[in-house]
Amino acid sequence: MMNKRLFFSICYLLLTGLISGCGSNTRPADQNEKQVASSSTLTTASSAGSVETIYKSNCMSCHGINLEGKIGPSLKNVAETRxxxxxxTKIQNGGGGMPAFKSKLQDQDVQELANWLATKK
Incomplete structure (x- = not known):
């Protein structure tokens, strides 16, 4: 009985850690925008060259390499419903298990990612 509890506790902790790691390419919340803009670790459309790179760095771990969904839902036809x-708004504020990215991505990157996803029908 104790072994089952230990097993399930460990599974719960691992699952919680995986879910909280979704979109793990983040910046520290205490950096100001000027520092972030000059940071070489921030993935932006201009520095990465494409919105697909932003997706791969921030979204792919939950939504899959081909938008097929993993932990998060499929985004293949997201423009049909949103x-x-x-x-x-969903990218910025999160919700329903999705983390908010308003403090992790620049507004321009959110808009470019939303533009790209809005073509997925």
Whole structure:
């Protein structure tokens, strides 16, 4: 009985750690925007060259390499159920198990990612 409890406790902790790691390419919350803009570790559309790189760095771990869904839902047809503004709001504020990215991505990157996803029908 004790072994089952230990096993399930460890599984719970591992699962919680995996879920909280979704979008793990983050910046520290205490950095100001000027420091972040000059940071070489921040993935932006201009420095990475493509919105796909932003997706791969921040979204792929939960939504899959081909938008097929993993921990998070499939995004293959996201534009059929959400507008550009709804997609951008979801990226910024999260919700329903998705972490918020408003403090992790620049506004321009959120808009470019939302533009890209809004073409997925």
């Amino acid at each position: 507008s550009h503004d709804q997609i951008a």
